[in-house]
Amino acid sequence: MSITSFELKTYLDSLLRTNEIADYCPNGLQVEGSSRVQKIVTGVTASQALIDAAIAKGADTLLVHHGYFWKGESQPIVGMKKRRIASLLANDINLFAYHLPLDVHAELGNNRQLGELIGASDITAAANAKPSGVVMHGKLESEHTTASLQQKLSEVLKRSVLAEGDSSAPISTVAWCTGGGQNFIEQAAELGVDAFVTGEVSEQTIHTAREMGIVFFAAGHHATERYGVKALGEHLHSHFDIDVEFIDIDNPA
Structure with missing residues (x-):
């Protein structure tokens, strides 16, 4: 076709x-x-x-x-x-x-896809971050600790993940923004969630996490943004019956 x-x-x-x-x-x-x-x-x-x-x-x-x-x-x-x-x-x-x-796409977007990948439910766009959908939040299917969620992220994203927070801290609610979303950490903390996941980290991000009492994960810009374009391609294949292939060029950033 x-x-x-x-x-x-x-x-x-x-x-x-x-x-x-x-x-x-x-x-x-x-x-x-x-x-x-x-x-x-x-x-x-x-x-x-x-x-x-x-x-x-x-x-x-x-x-x-x-x-x-x-x-x-x-x-x-x-x-x-x-x-x-x-x-x-x-x-x-x-x-x-x-x-x-x-x-930000509600179904095919990077944020929605990452939320599903990490096992979040009740996924909702954060009202305090624009454009709508740039930060999402939800509940984890099972309660984690900082250490166990770090391990899960490392396994599903196939890369090492930086974690800042008490390794035994309980985590049941999480917000996330794929890619270079570290500057949304304050909006995530204002949601009252236990943890925030994004791709990158800046020097000041760690201080913000510590002072606002939120566990922080930096899981890789590339790694957290593989899944939107892959989902979009699969959608096009289904919608148009056209040949679509996802190619992942390795990038440790």
Whole structure:
């Protein structure tokens, strides 16, 4: 089966509500390639390694969470940026990228997917963090300690996880924000949950966790954001009956 790139763009922009969510980059079709879409490769970041993998797979479309043209980045298309875009253009590959709209989607988003992965129930978007869905919270299926939740996160995300807090502290409620969401720790603490999970950590995050009495986990930016774009690709496969393949480019960050 195949669809047009315009059909795909229209569907994704509507599904992910791109016109409703302010972001730091353009969401949607960033680089135009083939007008027909038959093979989609999905991945976290449009790195050269992922582009090369998409080329090797014969893909005409690349769908990612982290694309290009970020606010504040250098505008000239030179060096690494030139090589990446040249590879896409030379192989007639569309690049679709969805950042915050994919983070916050109520069913397919990174946050929803991470919540399900860690076994949370009663998943709800935090009202004190915008855009809606950028922080979610819920109850764990079974009570954990800091140490046991750290172990669970390490197992499901397949990487080491930093934990700050009493290793024996009981945890039954948790908030989370995938990726670089450490600055939402105060909003998480205001929810009254036992713990906050995100991808990255800053120096001041540890002091905030200690002083606000919330257990903190940094589980990796890449590791916590694999699952939204993977779920989105699976949805497209089911909806359009089109060939979609997720490729995970290893990244320890």
